[in-house]
Amino acid sequence: MAKPQAGQSQSALPWRWMGERGLRLETGAVTLDRYAQLVDASFEEIEDVIPADGSILLILKPGVPPPAKLGELLAAPPPRLPERAAALHVLPLRVTEDASPDLALCAARAGLAAGEFVRQFTAIEFTVAFLGFQPGFPYLAGLPGHWAMSRRATPRVRVPAGSVALGGSYAGVYPMAGPGGWHIVGQTDAKLFDPARARPALLAAGDRVQFEVQS
Amino acid sequence: MNGVAIEVVRPGLCDLVMDGGRPGWARAGVPTGGAADQAALAAANRLVGNRPDAPALEIVARGPQLHFPRGGVIALTGAPFRAARAAGLVAGWNQTLVLAAEEILRLGEPAEGYRCWLAIRGGLAVEPVLGSASALPQAGWGGVTGRPLRVGDRLFSHPAGGGVHLLRARPPGVESAAPLRVVAGPQASALTDTGLANLFGGCFRVDAASDRRGIRLTGPGVAGKAQAFPTQGVLPGAIQVPPDGQPIILGWDGPVTGGYPVAATVIGADLPRLAQLKPGAEVRFATVSVDDARALAPPEWLVEDWA
Numbered sequence: 263m264a265k266p267q268a269g270q271s272q273s274a275l276p277w278r279w280m281g282e283r284g285l286r287l288e289t290g291a292v293t294l295d296r297y298a299q300l301v302d303a304s305f306e307e308i309e310d311v312i313p314a315d316g317s318i319l320l321i322l323k324p325g326v327p328p329p330a331k332l333g334e335l336l337a338a339p340p341p342r343l344p345e346r347a348a349a350l351h352v353l354p355l356r357v358t359e360d361a362s363p364d365l366a367l368c369a370a371r372a373g374l375a376a377g378e379f380v381r382q383f384t385a386i387e388f389t390v391a392f393l394g395f396q397p398g399f400p401y402l403a404g405l406p407g408h409w410a411m412s413r414r415a416t417p418r419v420r421v422p423a424g425s426v427a428l429g430g431s432y433a434g435v436y437p438m439a440g441p442g443g444w445h446i447v448g449q450t451d452a453k454l455f456d457p458a459r460a461r462p463a464l465l466a467a468g469d470r471v472q473f474e475v476q477s
Numbered sequence: 478m479n480g481v482a483i484e485v486v487r488p489g490l491c492d493l494v495m496d497g498g499r500p501g502w503a504r505a506g507v508p509t510g511g512a513a514d515q516a517a518l519a520a521a522n523r524l525v526g527n528r529p530d531a532p533a534l535e536i537v538a539r540g541p542q543l544h545f546p547r548g549g550v551i552a553l554t555g556a557p558f559r560a561a562r563a564a565g566l567v568a569g570w571n572q573t574l575v576l577a578a579e580e581i582l583r584l585g586e587p588a589e590g591y592r593c594w595l596a597i598r599g600g601l602a603v604e605p606v607l608g609s610a611s612a613l614p615q616a617g618w619g620g621v622t623g624r625p626l627r628v629g630d631r632l633f634s635h636p637a638g639g640g641v642h643l644l645r646a647r648p649p650g651v652e653s654a655a656p657l658r659v660v661a662g663p664q665a666s667a668l669t670d671t672g673l674a675n676l677f678g679g680c681f682r683v684d685a686a687s688d689r690r691g692i693r694l695t696g697p698g699v700a701g702k703a704q705a706f707p708t709q710g711v712l713p714g715a716i717q718v719p720p721d722g723q724p725i726i727l728g729w730d731g732p733v734t735g736g737y738p739v740a741a742t743v744i745g746a747d748l749p750r751l752a753q754l755k756p757g758a759e760v761r762f763a764t765v766s767v768d769d770a771r772a773l774a775p776p777e778w779l780v781e782d783w784a
Binding site for chain 1: 500501502503504505506507606607615616617618659660662663707708709710711712714715732733734739742743744745767770771774775
């Protein structure tokens with residue numbers, strides 16, 4: 263007698279369900295390539311595509327099953343994005359005592375003097391891994407591994423809009439004032455999100471970002 | 478616009494303008510938001526002759542006192558709040574109400590449940606942000622600069638054509654004591670066996686620190702296997718389990734990404750029930766399959782002629 267194949271259909275799927283509308287794809291290092299491919303494919307059944315840290319969440323429109331062609335698309339690796347095609351945004355960075363309350367701590371963690379930390383920080387070309395937390399909040403990948411900062415034990419009640427901060431292995435920018443637990447190293451005047459703009463979020467997953475100290 | 482439709486005499490606990498929300502902006506970090514029970518919003522709007530997702534008021538826990546200088550055609554759906562009109566007129570639920578000029582509607586607390594919706598003929602006139610009039614307090618968008626109503630706020634409505642039909646609506650029969658139905662996963666395996674047993678077998682209570690961003694639960698510890706978890710995309714109804722073992726059901730204005738494992742997700746058909754969970758309410762979970770969840774469409778309202 264053949265062994266029952268319990269759960270086979272679920273484990274054979276290239277995604278895991280989050281409710282009946284969320285499909286979580288494990289995408290690892292090719293998250294941005296897969297994200298670009300899924301956005302391009304613009305399946306009728308899919309309401310949104312949320313890239314994140316090594317995974318993508320597809321959100322189906324209410325009441326519809328996954329697109330018939332999705333399994334086929336996911337069976338092959340996504341096409342590689344051209345290396346230099348992504349937009350490069352240079353964001354102004356203000357570094358002062360008031361604008362950079364956690365600079366000393368972050369520099370110490372990185373084993374650098376504050377000035378050298380800022381010099382190295384502004385030399386990094388970041389990649390926008392994904393947006394989340396607040397409208398337009400970018401998770402910027404590219405920090406040296408040993409700069410990683412755990413979140414503040416007690417989040418600040420109000421982080422000003424434009425704060426450039428470090429959290430975990432990411433840098434980020436707060437588009438709006440609000441509570442936050444990341445370590446603030448400076449301020450930018452760049453407007454990260456403006457619903458009145460044709461493209462409300464300044465940055466998109468895959469874009470490149472560099473900071474430039476304002477003189 | 479039509480002149481002042483509603484003037485706030487006394488605000489409720491948190492009265493927010495809500496419509497169909499902002500689906501499709503999650504990739505930019507924007508929650509979908511919108512009325513916590515889309516079917517109840519749609520019913521209120523149909524009772525006054527509006528399109529189903531027209532902007533209306535979402536009222537929670539303790540209602541406002543509202544002045545209607547020109548009178549108006551309104552409808553209330555959702556949790557039955559204590560309500561009073563001038564001269565002993567009845568402010569009935571789930572029916573078209575015609576208010577005289579200068580009438581004042583006083584809403585108190587709900588006899589049961591937590592939220593209700595007040596639609597006005599023509600729909601509230603609010604400048605949309607990303608295609609929606611829904612208030613998003615943390616961003617200051619929609620409604621009245623995104624915030625709850627205050628004393629003296631004036632709301633406008635769009636002009637409406639055609640005659641007034643007196644209608645009534647029959648809400649779907651919902652068993653409020655039944656467990657919330659969930660699809661297990663995607664990270665149920667991040668829980669210990671005891672944690673899993675507690676999540677699916679335990680009884681939780683809604684914590685007072687809950688709001689439209691998340692419904693916080695207290696109850697038997699839902700222990701995880703304690704490891705760092707990478708940030709992932711999430712959606713309303715997802716049940717996140719932080720290291721303290723007290724689950725959070727993500728709400729309509731919740732973040733689009735989260736850094737805690739999602740042990741299960743409340744199915745679409747039961748999301749409207751989350752809107753009626755007040756602090757202290759009991760919550761249990763029961764698992765269903767994805768196919769069953771999709772087949773269980775949100776419960777339907779019937780709208781019919783009344784007079």
